[in-house]
Amino acid sequence: MNAPLIQTRFRVSGMDCASCAAKIDAAASRIPGIEDVTISVTAGTMSVRHTPESDLAALRKRVATMGYDVVPIEGRSHAAPQGHDTPAQDTCCGDHHHGHDHGAHSTPHDHGPAGGEHTHEGGASGLHGHDHGPTNGPWWKSGKARLTLLSGAALVAAFAVGKLMPSIEGPAYIVAMLVGLIPIARRAVMAAFNGLPFTIEMLMTIAAIGAVIIGASEEAAAVVFLFLVGELLEGVAAGRARASIQSLTALVPKTALLERDGGTREVQADNLAVGDVILVRPGDRIPADGIIISGESPIDEAPVTGESTPVRKGVDATVFAGTVNGDAALRVRVTAAAQDNTIARVVKLVEEAQESKAPTERFIDRFSRYYTPGVVVVAALVALIPPLLFGGGWDEWIYKGLAILLIGCPCALVISTPAAIAAGLSTGARRGLLMKGGAVLEGIGKITAACFDKTGTLTEGQPKVTDVIGFGRPEREVLRFAAALETGSSHPLAKAILDAADAGDIGVPPADEAKALGGKGVTAAVEGLLVFLGSPRAADERVALSPEATARITALNDEGKTVSVLIVDGQVAGAIAMRDEPRPDALKGLRALADAGIRTVMLTGDNRRTAEAIGRQLGIEVRAELLPEDKQRIVGELRSQGLVVAKVGDGINDAPALAAADVGIAMGGGTDVALETADAAVLHGRVTDVAAMVDLSKRTMGNIRQNITIALGLKAVFLVTTVIGITGLWPAILADTGATVLVTINALRLLGYRPS
Helix, strand or coil, X not given: CCCCEXXXXXXXXXXXXXXXXXXXXXXXXXXXXXXXXXXXXXXXXEXXXXXXXXXXXXXXXXXXXXXXXXXXXXXXXXXXXXXXCCCCCCXXXXXXCCCCCHHHECCHHHCCHHHCCCCCCCCHHHCCCCCCCCCCCCHHHXXXXXXHHHHHHHHHHHHHHHHHCHHHHHHHHHHHHHHHHHHHHXXXXXXXXXXXXCXXXXXHHHHHHHHHHCCCHHHHHHHHHHHHHHHHHHHHHXXXXXXXHHHHHXXXXXXXXXXECCXXXXXXXXXXXXXXXEEECCCCECCCCEEEEECCEEEEXXXXXXXXXXXXXXXXXXXXXXXEECCCCEEEEECCCHHHCHHHHHHHHHHHHCCECCHHHHHHHHHHHHHHHHHHHHHHHHHHHHHHHHCCCHHHHHHHHHHHHHXXXXXXXXXXXXXXXXXXXXXXXXXXXXXXXXXXXXXXXXXXXXXXXXXXXXXXXXXXXXXXXXXXCCXXXXXXXXXXXXXXXXXXXXXXXXXXXXXXXCCCCCEEEEEEECCCEEEEEXXXXXXXXXXXXXXHHHCCCCHHHHHHHHHHHHCCCEEEEEEECCEEXXXXXXXXXXXXXXXXXXXXXXHCCCEEEEECCCCHHHHHHHHHHHCCEEECCXXXXXXXXXXXXXXXXXXXXXXXXXXXXXXXXXXXCCEEEEECCCHHHHHHCCCEEECCCCCHHHHHHHHHHHHHHHHHHHHXXXXXXXXXXXXXXXXXXXXXXXXXXXXXXHHHHHHHHHHHHHHHCCCC
């Protein structure tokens, strides 16, 4: 029996894009005993599954030769399951692998050749070259910036020397070129040794040396410098994208006020344990996920959920780390350690999601794998055929071939999709719209039908008093007597009555000799009067209801409301109607989906009368009295009709239907469910956010199309102008690095997304 695999995580500095990840993967996967490599560009981490005898020092050394700094992350290694059929349960992106397809994961070893995912087999995904040094901190302190500035200074010095001593101008530019080219060439050689011969470093090295050979040393030095500038700009842009989601972690305060032994003391928030009780003062950020055990205050949840209006919370309410306490002190019992709080898990989820490739991204990877060698062949033909067959000048056509070599680098094309996907996932997460991967983000924009659960999804999930009717007594008195009978009860209908009395500032008198009558209602003595509250049928057994009262109750029942009748001292006093009401934004959200051409259907296990009443109010097609398997069957029927179906539910009762849908969206089932169930999640439970997800998906795919057009369009223009002799090496490198920067900046526009 084989020994169990061990999983070890590393922090990798200098990684800016998916191309970096492919090169690191290619280097790491060649170490004996390394079975699987998972890389998170966003987190800057690498996770490897390996045998106990694997040489991790050799792994670090080999990756370092590619220009990246590798440091182990302590305390995170553990046994991992063998085989590729079982996804690693503690990758560098966290533990949230539930409910989504790992077939699209970017780790090359997770896929067979047919899938076209082996990006280290000479594919273009490994084309970007990056310099040493961390990408954290100010950009001008990075090794990449130092090399760029040094190369620029050498170019300026060569220019000055050439003006002062024209006889050594050529050698001066060669020296300036070598300042930047030597590190590039070294990485090119190491990449080739690791199975990536077609890298931008290799193309740059060939182009620069070729330019020197044909006497264009000044252009060679300038091209190397411009390449480094482009790479630096890309690194800055990538750092901004990384910071957009990582900045969430800064929302959690570093310290907390821990209650212990009758007093409070300040401790590090990272050291809080589940069960600890903390004090949160007015205006403070809450340092941990927890449950309020005393106090009531408005909570600003915008940092976590995007909800702009503070939510008033009291005892037993859940609070999230990073949210802001309002105007009163709260005592909170911690429910999650620092590494497991909502913000930490959102960050992990997004980091993991960015490693799950969208279908468009996988197509671009496959296209690039054949495109790059094709460009090399075309460049060689341009350089050789005119001089050999048509008497062209060797210098002229070699020069054009070298320019085409640089124009053809698919760096901008390769990064066009992951840059937009990463920005889309990040901006969604900052607004409480969590999507587990590029495939999900792309798929949501294609849905043509959305099936919603009712309770807790389209509705609030708890009944509220909708009508108070006085048949023989004033409405306030009806509510006062009813609240007296329900005091102390935890039944949802009792809570609705008590909440209504509290909202109306109604004083509730004490009740004596209270008795619950199974299946009928409750009775007690209130202010010396015998009071009964129960179902209309049970009330009719005690006192005959008038035709007027019966008609009114029937009308309320037809609206899907539950009615309780109050009898005071042998007389019908009134009735209270309750219903689980739609969320305030449900109608708006469903209309937004309808406007987008998406069919909406309610799937509920509730009784047909109640469901249809809510359905009429919201204008949604209704399927009621369903079992979980019925919901799954209906989702399958809709898909068989050619519809792309999203199922929106709480992630628990609707698990079969969520799994059967093209996209499962968890909403309204609590933080754990929202983060770990289905393909996507809406953190703050707004129906309008489902429409916002669709909108964000469509905008992201539009951004990707723009990026691909920019990348290929610029190359096509410069390819033609180079062949006919209008442009040369300088514009060629700008066509590559310039296009890469342009598509990255265009993708970053998604970080400013605002739902329409």
